[in-house]
Amino acid sequence: MRPLLAAPICPSCLFTTNARNLLLSARHQRPSPWVTQRLYSRHDKPTRNSRMVLSTRVSYGPGGEAHRRSERPPRSQAGPFGGMNRTSAPVLRGDARISSRLRGPGSAGSSRGDSRESRGDDRRVKAMKMQGSLATIPYGQRARTKEEINDIDSFDKFDLLPEIKEAMSQDVLKGMVNIKPTPVQRLAIPALLGSGTRRRSRTAAKDASERQEFLLAAETGSGKTLAYLLPVINALKQAEAVDPAIAEHKEAYTKQWLAMREPGYTGPRELPPHPTMARPKVIVLVPTAELVEQVGKVSKALSHEVKFKISMYSANISAKVIKANMYSPKGIDMVVATPHLLSSMAESDPFILSRVTHLVIDEADSLFDRGFSPVTTAILDRALPTLKQLILCSATIPQRLERLCSNEFPDMIRITTPNLHAIPRRVQLGVIDVSKEPYRDDKDLACADAIWTIGKDAAQAQSSAGPEGDDTRHIIVFVNERERTQEVAQYLQSKGINAVALHRDTPEQRQSEMLESFTRAEYPSPSPEASEDDAGEKPKRYEPSKTMHIPPPGKGRRTLDNTRVIVATDLASRGIDTLAVRHVILYDVPHNTIDFIHRLGRAGRMGRRGRGVVLVGKQDRRDIVAEVRQSMFMGQALI
Numbered sequence: 285m286r287p288l289l290a291a292p293i294c295p296s297c298l299f300t301t302n303a304r305n306l307l308l309s310a311r312h313q314r315p316s317p318w319v320t321q322r323l324y325s326r327h328d329k330p331t332r333n334s335r336m337v338l339s340t341r342v343s344y345g346p347g348g349e350a351h352r353r354s355e356r357p358p359r360s361q362a363g364p365f366g367g368m369n370r371t372s373a374p375v376l377r378g379d380a381r382i383s384s385r386l387r388g389p390g391s392a393g394s395s396r397g398d399s400r401e402s403r404g405d406d407r408r409v410k411a412m413k414m415q416g417s418l419a420t421i422p423y424g425q426r427a428r429t430k431e432e433i434n435d436i437d438s439f440d441k442f443d444l445l446p447e448i449k450e451a452m453s454q455d456v457l458k459g460m461v462n463i464k465p466t467p468v469q470r471l472a473i474p475a476l477l478g479s480g481t482r483r484r485s486r487t488a489a490k491d492a493s494e495r496q497e498f499l500l501a502a503e504t505g506s507g508k509t510l511a512y513l514l515p516v517i518n519a520l521k522q523a524e525a526v527d528p529a530i531a532e533h534k535e536a537y538t539k540q541w542l543a544m545r546e547p548g549y550t551g552p553r554e555l556p557p558h559p560t561m562a563r564p565k566v567i568v569l570v571p572t573a574e575l576v577e578q579v580g581k582v583s584k585a586l587s588h589e590v591k592f593k594i595s596m597y598s599a600n601i602s603a604k605v606i607k608a609n610m611y612s613p614k615g616i617d618m619v620v621a622t623p624h625l626l627s628s629m630a631e632s633d634p635f636i637l638s639r640v641t642h643l644v645i646d647e648a649d650s651l652f653d654r655g656f657s658p659v660t661t662a663i664l665d666r667a668l669p670t671l672k673q674l675i676l677c678s679a680t681i682p683q684r685l686e687r688l689c690s691n692e693f694p695d696m697i698r699i700t701t702p703n704l705h706a707i708p709r710r711v712q713l714g715v716i717d718v719s720k721e722p723y724r725d726d727k728d729l730a731c732a733d734a735i736w737t738i739g740k741d742a743a744q745a746q747s748s749a750g751p752e753g754d755d756t757r758h759i760i761v762f763v764n765e766r767e768r769t770q771e772v773a774q775y776l777q778s779k780g781i782n783a784v785a786l787h788r789d790t791p792e793q794r795q796s797e798m799l800e801s802f803t804r805a806e807y808p809s810p811s812p813e814a815s816e817d818d819a820g821e822k823p824k825r826y827e828p829s830k831t832m833h834i835p836p837p838g839k840g841r842r843t844l845d846n847t848r849v850i851v852a853t854d855l856a857s858r859g860i861d862t863l864a865v866r867h868v869i870l871y872d873v874p875h876n877t878i879d880f881i882h883r884l885g886r887a888g889r890m891g892r893r894g895r896g897v898v899l900v901g902k903q904d905r906r907d908i909v910a911e912v913r914q915s916m917f918m919g920q921a922l923i
């Protein structure tokens with residue numbers, strides 16, 4: 285087999301030509317020169333760096349690309365049944381008529397009558413639009429999806445194996461009562477199980493043995509991990525039950541084991557290795573060691589009851605342990621890994637990816653970004669021939685990912701939730717104008733003061749709650765540049781705050797230790813659909829004041845004991861389930877709305893309340909902050 289990293293990489297999407305050729309050969313049995321030329325020419329087009337630009341077409345139905353290619357007119361949305369059987373929102377098909385009709389808030393139903401409203405809205409979102417980060421999905425489409433999933437109020441409605449349902453409630457969501465599937469779980473579980481209605485006719489007509497591709501896009505902290513894990517593990521167990529190699533092994537194993545127990549047995553004393561030894565069926569790729577641990581933990585919790593073998597591979601785990609797990613004669617069903625580690629393992633033993641049936645690429649926007657794309661696609665390359673399901677998962681869809689999906693996976697089924705790209709109303713965003721008194725353009729001082737304010741409020745709440753209440757506040761401060769993490773953390777320490785810096789150069793083991801207390805739930809999760817009133821204790825509003833809360837030098841104790849602060853770059857903003865975090869401070873105004881979503885998404889997870897505080901200096905884009913706040917206030921998706 286050709287070494288993968290040596291394969292030419294498409295300059296536009298960094299998709300190796302290996303993967304593209306495999307896709308071509310799978311889809312077009314005899315790839316015509318025209319198809320190949322077309323595909324390549326599209327790839328070879330120079331594109332602007334869109335790393336931080338969210339797609340305007342996330343809600344394309346699978347085949348949105350196909351529509352364009354065949355010059356078929358877009359399906360009409362008129363009439364009461366216009367939106368039926370769609371698999372995703374028909375937005376911004378590049379057709380000005382459609383986009384102006386469907387785009388933006390208040391566009392549900394879309395009419396000329398809305399034009400004044402949308403003009404007003406256009407003005408409101410001018411700065412965000414200029415950045416062109418986020419997709420818009422018509423509110424009519426969102427409402428329809430909401431209605432569609434309204435009735436699915438229990439996991440019993442899914443065609444999952446009983447032991448999976450049991451493991452989920454007993455082990456994964458232990459201690460929770462009245463567990464209901466979240467919107468992304470309601471949409472994705474039936475679709476991945478093959479029992480949902482979200483399949484377009486062409487896909488439904490496909491041979492059952494053909495590969496299916498899914499894109500799961502849902503807001504942060506909305507339970508995407510279980511949305512893909514449950515159906516994938518279900519498929520793993522179903523396949524295992526009818527696998528002749530496994531049945532054969534079971535028989536041979538029992539025979540040998542019984543023989544070895546016989547008195548006077550002199551034959552070989554080795555049990556036959558399991559057919560899955562070094563041949564996992566399920567691979568979950570995540571960008572960081574911390575996420576390997578997080579997703580691995582959930583999978584492990586499921587495995588006790590469901591009985592499957594799962595291993596985690598990241599820089600946090602020793603090479604010896606990784607090797608022992610992969611080549612264990614007991615076999616291995618599932619691997620959760622970072623792409624770099626798995627890819628280098630596959631370099632030395634390409635067969636470890638030769639029987640993969642399910643490949644999940646979590647945080648797909650990161651894993652198809654420039655830094656990760658070559659290794660991610662190298663793994664995809666190797667796994668494609670045997671894949672039954674490819675699942676990309678993300679809270680945000682940048683244009684780059686959207687292009688890759690449209691170009692390389694035109695049959696991909698898009699699953700988008702009603703609140704995609706919206707920051708929940710439970711999370712409020714306060715603004716501190718650093719240029720004003722008492723900070724006088726000193727962001728460090730404003731940041732320290734904000735933390736002292738949060739700490740003092742917590743102490744007050746503690747004294748009224750009595751000694752039982754836990755008053756520790758976990759706060760994440762996000763900066764844009766890695767170099768600033770250390771500087772800001774040191775400044776905060778000088779002001780008596782328990783702060784540490786977290787960035788890519790922090791050893792992975794240390795990162796996990798630092799994040800540990802941030803990921804422990806400090807209070808039980810409310811229902812995923814918690815209303816504003818029952819979404820937990822309301823974090824106190826940050827009221828800018830002319831007087832600072834940091835005690836002046838020389839006045840009493842100057843340490844703030846009830847707060848833990850991590851100063852981080854984007855590293856801590858992706859996927860980490862920071863259940864204990866109620867406050868996020870945006871030290872720098874994020875570069876784009878994608879970063880706003882991920883950073884604020886560390887607070888207010890799964891129905892909880894949260895508060896963001898953004899520090900705005902003279903140089904910062906106040907217009908963007910104002911628009912984000914406005915959109916959040918109105919409960920609208922960012923663009």
Ligand SMILES: Nc1ncnc2c1ncn2[C@@H]1O[C@H](COP(=O)(O)OP(=O)(O)OP(=O)(O)O)[C@@H](O)[C@H]1O
Pocket residue numbers: 456457460463464465466469502503504505506507508509510678679809811812858859860861863885889890
């Ligand atoms: N149905 C449910 N009911 C209550 N809690 C749930 C449910 N499903 C998942 N959770 C919990 O919600 C939390 C967030 O889930 P998860 O980490 O999967 O979110 P996510 O959508 O992947 O977020 P992100 O986009 O930030 O990665 C976890 O602690 C998980 O245990």
